[in-house]
Amino acid sequence: MATPQATPEPLLRFCDSLRELKLASGTPSLGDLSRRMPGRPSVSTLSQLLAGKIRRAPRWELVRDLVDACREHAQANGITLPHDLSSSETWRRRHGDLVRALDSAAAQRSPDNLARVLRLAPDNRLLHLGDLTDSDLGVSEPIPGAGAGYIARADFDEEMRSMLSLGGPPYPYVIAYGEEGAGKTRSAVAALRNEFPSETTVLIPRGGAAVSELRSLVDSLNQSGRPAVVWLDDLTAADLEHLTLDLLEWLSGWAVTVGTIPALRCGEILGGTRSEARAVAQAALRRACLVYLPLELNDAERAEAAWHFEGGAVPQNFARAADAPEPREMLLRLNTARSTNPIGFALVHAAINCHRAGLVRGVTRDELRRLLPPHLTLLSTSPATDAEIEWGLSWAQAPAVGGRALLQPLGLTDGEARWKAAQELVGEADSGPVPDSLWLEVIGMATPQECLMIGHQAANRDVPGYPAVAFTKASEHEEHRLDALLGLGLAQTMLGSFAAAKASYQRVVESGETAKEARAAYMLGGVLEAEGDTAGAEDAWRMAAETGHEHYAPMAQAMLALMLIDLGDYTEAESLFLTVADSGHGDAAPRAWALLGTLREQLGDLKGALTSWERAAKWNHPDVMPMLEDSVAELRTRMAELAAVQSSGPGENAEVLLERGERLRKLGHETEALAAFRDAAASENPDERARALFGVAMTLMGAKRTAEACETLEAVAECGVPRWEAEALLELGSTLYEKEDWNGARRAWSRVVETSVTGEVERASVNLGLLELRVGHHDAAAAAFRRAAEAHDPNIRAQAAMNLALLGIDEGMADDAVDAWYRIAIETEDPEFMPQAAFALGGRLVARGHTAEPKRLFEKAIESGDPDSEAHGTLLLGMLQEASGDVENAAAAYSRVIACGHANHSVHAHARLGRLCVDNGRMDAARYHLQRAVDAGHPDHSPHAGFLLGLVHCVNGEFDKAELVFQQVIETGNPDAARPAAYRLVYLRRGGGRTEEARHVWESLIEQGREPNVD
Structure with missing residues (x-):
């Protein structure tokens, strides 16, 4: 047993400082401190820390929480702590100094022993992650023509990082494996840097034997209070023979063990002879969490990789992978065969992907042959001969893992032999995408009946385009026709083809089959609402509700209730909610119940709202409960406040009455609020009378009693108090403007301008400008905007300047004069209008051939802090860079916009980047980005991207894919993209001898109201 060692001096000093903090904060009890700390550490843990009875640095998280708890206790007791005791930054620095001091001391105690076993820093201290370059950790230099950036491997990164992030002890033991050159070390190092702070101790043993010697140096290894990392790159069988299960268990108590190994070597070790030493190595591999890194990149990775290689020439051995995670033993056999038996590897994956695509029956020999070429293309392997195919098929059928083959024969069906992938593989192979090249092949092989399942699988995997193809073929099967049409309608909706979707749903509605009719009517209502056809949506949902279907009737009634709320019909909406x-x-x-509670609260029925929410809570629905947790608590508080106000007595003082009225109005009790305000309006004080009448007007406005509210606002103006006169007339003008009473609104706002209340005068001026613009009086609008352009309020000044610029453009004003107004709007720094003005002025300058100032303007808008402006500005910056030939920076800008996930600008960025990739010969990346733009279903950007994607498919000889995309573009009805897509589709179908199908294309254009050119 080791002799106890004294607490190191740096650690004692650190603990003394913590005790000083506790004393200065008012000597809180350890129990009080624990209750204030998120992790609720035990009292004994805090006691040992403060007494200095520890041998290693405490975790930073524990120190941070303790400091916060002391500071919170001090603030609660009115104690002001010195900055050096209360500052989190100061304590963070102290903790870092402590860790470095302890590591240095440990190294100095046994530098010879440590240096013999581990790599150390030049000053003989243990290495930290931040000390090490990627090459220090074994990462190879980038291959020729590649940049130095890391290409994210989404599936591997997610799995590896989730493994490394597991807490402990026991801490994880993870090994990355894959083909030579796949980037195992680079990706594993990226995961380490993502999950661990730079001050993490990293132990790099000098060979496998050195790992077992770490036990003798345990007191010198890790003083940081957080797990160390033991890094074992490029493991060999000899290295693994030293990793006994006992040693691995000991390591897991204080360190995360991370290694890499080539897949071929991994397979050889697991499949080798069972010598005693080899058994240890095999057990060490089986004990590890093995994370596979495919050699090939998927679509998204290839699209990113295109910008890491000169000219976008990504090496062929980075072809897309169709790999998917499977049970460990079968996965190892399959993945380690990629290099040694690519034909067998591809045949097994073909069968797996068929099942994942929804073709769950066995596949024939001819079908396997049909699917083999695209899979070999993905592996960058040359076409297979008949002999190679038979050899690969023989290997795949050979009993291997537990006597089971990867590809299992099913015997003869209709005189043909059939095979299926092992269920163990299929059951686990569900995370990666099905290769795009497979969908049309599988749909072509399948019967209409089988296509129904394929359509659902394609829809579940979110691959727009293919579900519609599968469901169209499935609709030929009479038994499943209605189900196929329902799926087809949804697929067409996702593609933005609303007219086609409505037609599909309508065919189901007309079938008279209640269950299908209810669902179709419900879905049809959603499409009609998306198109803005409120009346049509209401009819569809009422039709679904009338079917009485147990599932879709209540859902339709709920949607109908929400629509009626928007239309102001609260009575029927409440009735429908109760029915649902x-x-x-x-x-x-x-x-x-939850929505009914919200409606009742808005209508002032607080008790009814509380009852509804309590009924909703009884369901314990996971999506409803989070809303109720806040809403019920807020409602109870509000009801308590209301009770307090109501019990306070009516009062006679006008100020008391005004305060009471305001509180009642905010609490939603309009009747009582009106009574209080009206009582206060009896005051002889003009200011109190005006305030009270204004309160009456606002309460009436909230109750939708607009006519009475307008009369009361006029009464406020007659009180002769300038402030309330201006505010009342401003509100009156806005109300009349909403009712399109232009003359009444003009009179009210003009009276505001005549007052001396600066803020209201400025707002009225800009409102008058907008009114005159609305009714076409441009000269009067310009005069009002010029007054507003001199306002003190930057928002009003910016809005006026923007409108003056737009008026100037309409009237043909000189460019310099228009630009000057935009510059005034920009100079206000107003967060709403400054970015708009910057974009507008930047665009004008670009049109005149300028680049430097537009770039500064776009960057200024990006820095405004508004997410929409950031995305829009970055997109425009990318377009500017693209126009100037700066391809790399343009691509980077578009990528940043894509990462924003903006509903409009990110789709546009995908389309722009796709076109940029086409122009620069990066065709894989072009297909990826254009497909993402198509899949988004944007009414403008998606059809144009689809047309370009179709042309790309044509250039690559992928005519079936081109036809599919062109058809999707036509169905969107986009006026600019549908016609050229139709010409291309007609050309393809005529070229294939399908004249009748070409004629149908023209007919679809005519149905959309666009007569095609016949030349």
């Missing part, structure tokens, strides 16, 4: 709530529908009923 009483239906017992597992999803719709709790939502209906």
Whole structure:
């Protein structure tokens, strides 16, 4: 047993400082401190820390929480702590100094022993992650023509990082494996840097034997209070023979063990002879969490990689992978065969992907042959001969893992032999995408009946385009026709083809089959609402509700209730919510109770709202409960405040009455608020009377009693108090403007301008400008905007300047004069209008051939802090860079916009980047980005991207894919993209001898109201 060692001096000093902090903060009890700390550490843990009875540095998280708890206790007791004791930054620095001091001391105690076993820093201290370059950790130099950046490997990164992030002890033991050159070390190092702070101790043993010697140096290894990392790159069988299970268990108590190994070597070790030493190595591999890194890149990775290689020439051995995670033993056999038996590897993956695509029956020999070429293309392997195919098939059928083959024969069906991938593989192979090149092949092989399942699988995997193809073929099967049409309608909706979707749903509605009719009507209502056809949506949802279907009728009633709320019909909406709530529908009923509570709260029925929310809570619905947790608590507080106000007595003082009225109005009790305000309006004090009448007007406005509110606002103006006169007339003008009473609004705002209340005068001026612009009085609008352009309020000044610029453009004003107004708007720094003005002025300058100032303007808008402006500005910056020939920076800008996930600009960026990739010969990346733009279903950007994607497919000889994309573009009805897409589709179908199908294309254009040119 080791002799106890004294606490190191740096650690004692650190603990003394913590005790000083506790004393200065008012000597809180350890129990009080623990209760204030998120992790609720035990009292004994805090006691040992403060007494200095520890031998290693405490975790930073524990120190941070303790400092916060002391500071919180001091603030609660009115104690002001010195900065050096209360500053988190100061304590962070102290903790870092402590860790470095302890590591240095440990190294100095046994530098010879440590240096013999581990790599050390030049000053003989243990290495930290931040000390090490990638090459220090074994990362190879980038291959010729490649940049130095890291190409993210989404599936591997997610799995590796989730493994490394597991807490402990026991801490994880993870090994990355894959083909030579796949980037195992680079990707594993990227995961380490993502999950661990730079001050993490990294132990790099000098060979496998050195790992077992770490036990003798345990007191010198890790003083940081956080797990160390033991790094074992490029493991060999000899290295693994030293990693006994006992040693691995000991390491897991204080360190995360991370290694890499080539897949071929991994397979050889696991499949080798069972010598005693080899058994240790095999057990060490089986004990590890093995994370596979495919050699090939998927679509997204290839698109990113294109910008890391000169000219976008990504090496062929980075072809897309169709790999998917499977049970360990079968996965190892399959993945380690990629180099040694690519034909067998591809045949097994073909069968797996068929099943994943929805073709769950066995596949024939001819079908395997049909699917083999695209899989070999993905592996960059040359076409297979008949003999190679038979050899690969023989290997795949050979009993291997537990006597089971990867590809299992099913015997003869209709005189043909069939095979299926092992169920163990299929059951686990569900995370990666099905290769795009496979979908049309599988749909072509399948019967209409089989296509129904394929359509659902394609829809579940979110691959727009292919579900519609599969469901169209499935609709030929009479038994499943209605189900196929329902799936087809949804697929067409996702593609933005609303007219086609409505036609599909309508065919189901007309079938008369209640269950299908209810669902179709419900879905049809959603499409019509998306198109803005409120009346049509209402009719569809009422039709679905009338079917009485147990699932879709309540859902339709709920949607109808929401629509009626928007239309102001609260009575029927409440009735519908009650009907849905009483239906017992597992999803719709709790939502209906919650929505009913919200409606009742808005209508001032607080008790009814509380009852509804309590009924909703009884369902314990995971999507409803988070909303209720806040809403119920806020409602109870509000009801308590209301009770306090109501019990306070009416009062006679006008100020008391005004305060009471305001509180009642905010709490939603309009009747009582009106009474209080009206009582206060009896005051002889003009200011109090004006305030009270204004309160009456605002309460009436909230109750939708607009006519009475307008009369009361006029009464406020007549009180003769300038402030309230201006505010009342401003509000009156806005109300009349909403009612399109232009003359009344003009009179009210003009009276505001005549007052001396600066803020209201400025707002009225800009409002008058907008009104005159609305009615076409441009000269009067310009005069009003010029007054507003001199406002003190930057928002009003910017808005006026923007409108003057737009008026100047309409009237043909000189460029310099228009630009000057935009510059005034920009100079205000107003967060709403400054970015708009910067974009507008930048665009004008670009059109005149300028680049430097537009770049500064776009960058200024990007820095405004508004997410929309950041995305829009970065997109425009990318377009500017693209126009100037700066391809690399343009691509980087578009990528940043894509990462924003903006509903409009990110789709546009995908389309722009796709076109840029086409122009620069990066065709894989072009297909990826254009497909993402198409999949987004944007009404403008998606059809144009689709047309270009179709041309790319044509250039690459992928005519079936081109036809599919062109058809999708036509169905969007986009006026600019549909016609050229139709010409291309007609050309393809005529070229294939399908004249009748070409004629149908023209007919679809005519149905959309666009007569095609016949030349």
